[in-house]
Amino acid sequence: MLRNRGIAFKLILFFTLSSGLILLLIFGFNYRFSRLLFEKKMADDAENLVHAKVNRIESSLLAVQKVPDTLASLLENSPYRKEELLPLLRALVNNNPDIYGAAIAFEPSGVDGKSPPFAPYFFKQQGELKYADLGKASYRYDHWDWYQLPKEINHSAWSEPYYDDGGGNILMATYSVPFYRMSGSNRQFAGIVTADINLDWLQEVVSSIKVLETGYGFLISKNGTFLTHPLRELIMNETLFGIAEARNDARLREIGRKMIRGESGFVPFRSIVSQEPCWMYYMPVPANGWTLAVLFPQNEFTADIARLSRMIIILGIAGLLLLSIAVAFIARSITNPLAAMAQASKAIATGNLDVELPACASNDEVGKLAEAFRYMKESLKEYITQLTETTASKERIESELKIAHDIQVSILPKIFPPFPDRPEFDIYAVIEPAREVGGDFYDFFFIDDKNFCFVIGDVSGKGVPAALFMAVTKTLIKATAQRGIDPGEILTNVNRELSQGNDSCMFATIFCGMLNTETGALSFANGGHNSPLIVRRDKEPEFLAGTGGLVVGAMEDAAYATQTVPLEPDESLFLYTDGVTEAMDARGEFYSDERLNQQVAQHRGNPIRQIIEGIMENIASFSRGALQSDDITIMMIQFKKNEERTASGITDVRA
Amino acid sequence: MRKKVLLLSALLLWEASPLGAAMQKASFLPQWSPQAQFAGYYVAYEKGLYRKNGIDLTILQGGSNQPPHDYLEGRKADFVSAWLAAAIQKRSQGVKLVNIGQVVQRSALMLVAKKSSNIRTPRDMQGKKVGLWEGDFQIQPKAFFKKYNLRVNVIPQSFSVNLFLRGGVDVASAMWYNEYHTILNAGINPDELSTFFFHESGLNFPEDGIYTLETTFRQNPSLATAFVRASLEGWQYAFAHPDEALTIVLAYISRARIPANRMHQKWMLARMKDIISPPNRAAPPGVLQPSDYARVAHELRESGLINKIPDYHSFFVRWDSHAEK
Numbered sequence: 007m008l009r010n011r012g013i014a015f016k017l018i019l020f021f022t023l024s025s026g027l028i029l030l031l032i033f034g035f036n037y038r039f040s041r042l043l044f045e046k047k048m049a050d051d052a053e054n055l056v057h058a059k060v061n062r063i064e065s066s067l068l069a070v071q072k073v074p075d076t077l078a079s080l081l082e083n084s085p086y087r088k089e090e091l092l093p094l095l096r097a098l099v100n101n102n103p104d105i106y107g108a109a110i111a112f113e114p115s116g117v118d119g120k121s122p123p124f125a126p127y128f129f130k131q132q133g134e135l136k137y138a139d140l141g142k143a144s145y146r147y148d149h150w151d152w153y154q155l156p157k158e159i160n161h162s163a164w165s166e167p168y169y170d171d172g173g174g175n176i177l178m179a180t181y182s183v184p185f186y187r188m189s190g191s192n193r194q195f196a197g198i199v200t201a202d203i204n205l206d207w208l209q210e211v212v213s214s215i216k217v218l219e220t221g222y223g224f225l226i227s228k229n230g231t232f233l234t235h236p237l238r239e240l241i242m243n244e245t246l247f248g249i250a251e252a253r254n255d256a257r258l259r260e261i262g263r264k265m266i267r268g269e270s271g272f273v274p275f276r277s278i279v280s281q282e283p284c285w286m287y288y289m290p291v292p293a294n295g296w297t298l299a300v301l302f303p304q305n306e307f308t309a310d311i312a313r314l315s316r317m318i319i320i321l322g323i324a325g326l327l328l329l330s331i332a333v334a335f336i337a338r339s340i341t342n343p344l345a346a347m348a349q350a351s352k353a354i355a356t357g358n359l360d361v362e363l364p365a366c367a368s369n370d371e372v373g374k375l376a377e378a379f380r381y382m383k384e385s386l387k388e389y390i391t392q393l394t395e396t397t398a399s400k401e402r403i404e405s406e407l408k409i410a411h412d413i414q415v416s417i418l419p420k421i422f423p424p425f426p427d428r429p430e431f432d433i434y435a436v437i438e439p440a441r442e443v444g445g446d447f448y449d450f451f452f453i454d455d456k457n458f459c460f461v462i463g464d465v466s467g468k469g470v471p472a473a474l475f476m477a478v479t480k481t482l483i484k485a486t487a488q489r490g491i492d493p494g495e496i497l498t499n500v501n502r503e504l505s506q507g508n509d510s511c512m513f514a515t516i517f518c519g520m521l522n523t524e525t526g527a528l529s530f531a532n533g534g535h536n537s538p539l540i541v542r543r544d545k546e547p548e549f550l551a552g553t554g555g556l557v558v559g560a561m562e563d564a565a566y567a568t569q570t571v572p573l574e575p576d577e578s579l580f581l582y583t584d585g586v587t588e589a590m591d592a593r594g595e596f597y598s599d600e601r602l603n604q605q606v607a608q609h610r611g612n613p614i615r616q617i618i619e620g621i622m623e624n625i626a627s628f629s630r631g632a633l634q635s636d637d638i639t640i641m642m643i644q645f646k647k648n649e650e651r652t653a654s655g656i657t658d659v660r661a
Numbered sequence: 662m663r664k665k666v667l668l669l670s671a672l673l674l675w676e677a678s679p680l681g682a683a684m685q686k687a688s689f690l691p692q693w694s695p696q697a698q699f700a701g702y703y704v705a706y707e708k709g710l711y712r713k714n715g716i717d718l719t720i721l722q723g724g725s726n727q728p729p730h731d732y733l734e735g736r737k738a739d740f741v742s743a744w745l746a747a748a749i750q751k752r753s754q755g756v757k758l759v760n761i762g763q764v765v766q767r768s769a770l771m772l773v774a775k776k777s778s779n780i781r782t783p784r785d786m787q788g789k790k791v792g793l794w795e796g797d798f799q800i801q802p803k804a805f806f807k808k809y810n811l812r813v814n815v816i817p818q819s820f821s822v823n824l825f826l827r828g829g830v831d832v833a834s835a836m837w838y839n840e841y842h843t844i845l846n847a848g849i850n851p852d853e854l855s856t857f858f859f860h861e862s863g864l865n866f867p868e869d870g871i872y873t874l875e876t877t878f879r880q881n882p883s884l885a886t887a888f889v890r891a892s893l894e895g896w897q898y899a900f901a902h903p904d905e906a907l908t909i910v911l912a913y914i915s916r917a918r919i920p921a922n923r924m925h926q927k928w929m930l931a932r933m934k935d936i937i938s939p940p941n942r943a944a945p946p947g948v949l950q951p952s953d954y955a956r957v958a959h960e961l962r963e964s965g966l967i968n969k970i971p972d973y974h975s976f977f978v979r980w981d982s983h984a985e986k
Contacts, residue, residue: 247846
């Protein structure tokens with residue numbers, strides 16, 4: 007899929023994705039970090055705000071508490087008559103604006119067990135101070151929370167807030183302090199001193215808390231009951247646990263339990279009014295265990311962050327788009343020339359070197375590539391032109407070499423048997439040039455009716471010069487031999503001729519022999535050529551002794567001696583060039599004189615043509631796998647019996 | 662639109678009803694201010710079940726100042742809802758009232774204690790402070806203490822559970838459908854509480870029942886049975902449609918200018934279902950079982966609250982059997 011897409015696509019994909027990822031990481035970090043900062047600041051603000059409000063409530067409550075505390079202490083520690091207490095109680099209520107009402111409720115059974123219920127109570131109603139004896143009516147004050155609680159827990163206590171029965175629909179709370187009398191050594195419960203407070207001021211204190219648009223505060227009692235709340239229907243009618251139950255929110259219930267246990271904290275909370283997520287900071291009022299909570303609407307608080315984040319996201323997306331466009335542009339500037347070059351190279355591949363290459367103005371890598379491409383095209387064009395010329399000239403040389411070869415082959419006698427009417431001897435020769443035109447040569451001809459001259463030679467160097475030198479040498483020998491001189495003189499003359507003006511310093515090794523076809527006497531001279539093998543009828547083949555001499559064409563004044571050796575019928579001379587003994591096998595080992603000698607001995611007795619062919623095969627199998635480095639030439643001449651000569655007459659015995 | 666259709670069909674029903682012509686006036690007083698404890702009656706009224714049964718009913722507003730027996734004796738109400746134990750006492754005192762439908766079959770009264778005061782079994786209450794309401798609410802607890810041989814320190818309990826919540830008493834009285842939920846919603850978890858249901862201690866006192874005067878019943882038995890039938894249908898409807906029933910109840914509560922707490926009423930309605938048609942009780946609805954009657958009357962006599970047990974058959978009139986006559 008991706009593999010088949012273009013570079014532009016991959017670049018855009020890669021850059022956009024990686025930049026997007028980086029952007030996202032930075033954004034995420036930034037968002038988280040700024041949120042943390044905001045939240046920390048919000049938490050600090052919350053704590054300060056709630057702390058201030060709690061202190062305010064706490065100080066009011068503590069001020070109220072002092073009155074009954076003092077009165078209870080007075081009742082416990084000094085003798086009194088119940089009637090004397092009324093003016094005191096009246097004055098306390100009258101002089102304390104925070105106190106709505108106060109009572110001294112004596113334990114109905116009393117210290118002596120006989121006292122009737124007595125609970126003088128002064129309270130304010132519509133600005134007027136009123137008196138009531140709570141013991142007189144069917145009120146049964148000893149069954150009320152404000153009385154029972156401190157009595158049972160032996161400790162002063164704030165009651166759960168309640169609505170005043172007196173009709174003002176005033177939310178009140180009562181602070182009750184138990185007092186005791188000593189009866190003998192027993193400290194016996196004697197009654198309760200109370201102070202009521204109107205909680206309307208709490209509404210004011212708490213409702214004055216405004217956080218941003220929708221944040222608000224609320225106060226809950228020790229039972230979790232709402233004492234103040236913007237939603238009035240919740241007040242004194244719902245607890246935080248009821249909210250948790252309605253929301254089926256176990257976590258909120260747990261928060262509520264922490265609140266009524268007097269803990270403080272900063273927790274997430276869904277607003278009861280707006281149902282929006284908020285942070286809630288809550289803190290207990292130490293005096294009575296009520297809890298003040300303030301909600302901080304998260305969305306409003308994080309609105310700035312959200313706005314900032316939105317802008318960052320928009321900028322990021324715009325940046326990514328811009329980046330994509332830029333990448334697309336760059337990619338196009340790379341891929342367009344590349345595509346054009348690919349197109350062009352296809353055309354070049356089909357041989358069209360005149361194709362127009364794309365223009366690339368830039369000096370970057372692509373420009374350099376285009377330049378190199380152009381250079382390559384030009385070079386190719388030039389090279390191919392040269393190659394065409396070279397090929398043409400090579401073809402010409404090859405055809406000339408072919409002609410040279412033909413000429414060379416044509417100047418060597420190659421019809422065997424060459425003299426079918428002369429049965430008194432037999433001659434056979436084979437040449438296998440290493441190149442098209444070789445340096446080896448052989449020749450044979452009759453000087454007169456009975457003297458038969460034969461030559462084998464090897465010209466230094468290879469190829470055309472060697473062939474030409476060879477042709478000259480061969481022609482010279484033949485011309486010289488016609489004068490009827492012996493082989494030594496032939497070579498001496500030929501040497502002189504060749505040495506003169508031999509600027510190219512070429513030379514040849516030549517073995518020149520002459521056979522008297524009647525007697526079998528063989529005279530010969532050797533100009534630095536390999537010694538031939540003489541193959542006797544009753545002996546092993548051996549190299550012809552006493553041969554040697556200088557190579558022909560090297561020194562003008564060299565003289566060559568003629569030697570003689572008689573050949574009996576069916577005895578033969580085996581001549582060869584160094585291409586035979588120096589033929590190499592794949593390991594670089596020479597064919598060698600010994601191997602040649604051995605091979606000739608092995609084939610002894612066969613007709614000479616078979617001997618030569620057998621040895622050629624042997625050499626070929628010996629040097630299989632190795633390159634033939636030199637011309638290979640073998641010639642063999644055999645003297646036949648006189649009777650044969652007589653009997654066969656002019657008939658050719660050779661097939 | 663839908664409202665109109667409903668109204669129309671109601672009107673058609675009204676016209677079609679054979680009883681429409683013979684609609685009889687009657688009044689009913691619940692023994693307490695409006696709450697889900699009386700959901701069945703309000704629902705029956707609002708869903709037209711009383712009218713369907715030929716009754717033009719007026720539901721009076723109950724409360725602490727409207728004792729049902731006074732209303733019955735003073736003929737200010739034809740039918741009242743009252744506690745069985747209270748009614749037996751009245752009957753024994755000579756008030757000729759009859760039970761025509763025992764709605765609540767299982768006692769909802771219970772004792773509750775915090776596990777943190779180490780109370781897990783009845784025996785753990787020995788010597789502890791126990792908050793008890795006055796009057797008939799003390800019959801079962803006292804029998805309970807006697808049964809387990811407990812000497813406890815009885816503290817008068819007011820209408821609130823604050824004394825219990827703040828540790829003023831170790832054990833408190835509670836109605837399962839009311840105060841128990843109040844305790845839970847003051848932040849105490851159920852697993853932190855030990856509960857003692859009287860119906861689990863062989864002290865099942867069926868509570869709310871429908872009462873009328875013997876004379877009222879004699880004069881018009883079909884009206885009485887129609888009232889019970891319609892009321893029981895109301896309860897069935899309320900249990901089948903709790904949300905609708907709650908809305909109706911809350912409307913009554915707010916009309917009485919009493920703070921309404923929907924979750925609390927929801928709990929109460931669910932518990933009323935538990936005690937009106939207990940899951941493992943095969944008794945037909947509205948029938949006072951002789952065994953239950955005998956148990957309550959016996960405990961009353963043991964407590965010295967009555968001298969003589971009134972005859973079951975003169976006390977209870979089986980509404981369904983009467984209707985067949």
